[in-house]
Amino acid sequence: MTVYTDRDLGEVAFMHDIRAFIDWLSYHPTCDEISRALVMEYMAPVGACCARIGRLHADDSLEFLGEYGFDAGQAKQTFPSEVWRSWENDEALIALGKNSEPWNPTKNLLMIQLRERGAVHGYLVIRFSHPVADTASVEEIARNYAVALGLYLSLAHEPGAGGSRNVIERIETGSDQLTPRQISILRGMVEGKTNHELANELGFSVSTIRHETMRIYQALSVSDRKEAAKKALSLALI
Secondary structure, eight states: OOOOOHHHHHHHHHHHHHHHHHHHHTTOOOHHHHHHHIIIIISGGGTEEEEEEEEEOTTSOEEEEEEESOSSOOTTOEEOHHHHTTOOSHHHHHHTTOSSSSBOTTSOEEEEEEEETTEEEEEEEEEESSOOSOHHHHHHHHHHHHHHHHHHHHHTEEEETTEEEEOOOOOOOSOTTOOHHHHHHHHHHHTTOOHHHHHHHHTOOHHHHHHHHHHHHHHHTOSSHHHHHHHHHHTTOO
16 A cells, blocks of 8 residues: 655645646636636645736737736736836846846745747746745746646747737636636536535535635626536537
8 A cells, every 4th residue: 555645645736736727728718817826726825926927029028918916907018128128126137137046035026937949938927925935845836837837828829910929818708707616616517516516526615616606607697507507618618
């Protein structure tokens, strides 16, 4: 019989989270949704409070594709090379190599490069509510998510007539606020599972399933499980 240590079990749980994240990316979430999920679910156990995804274009301009938690509200803006390279904030200093490591001096902000064919094509920035003590472990966790995110952005990117452009855009369906948990519950609705069955399968309480179900109804503008399942299939959300 194999005996697992606490560390082994922790690594198994983490790999499960990574697989869940990759599976969720197959539903083509927006970058705002990805930022939110990283903060609220995947990186929440290590104190993440903000996330931002940026992409470098061929002309060296920097576009903020999505963000969650930052006050600046700069998502969907593009900054010319001469503008963002003149910034003196933590993110710019790390991106420009003026910091010797991907952490800011106070160890509450981490920037990880997103790569395409070996070249840097963007950044994942994560801010934490408190300075991180075990930066090596937290950085390793974040890098695993960044690898999946970098590949996702590469596959969702195509050249346009006026240069590079990001094509991670979803038809407006009202579903842009669905979290990975809600997608899992929605999948169960399509399969005809009850709240009790979903609670046992996903490891949540029945009351949590009910609460999330109501949020799904609101996001999809439907009033019951049958309508939610029908809309999920028609929009190819599942």
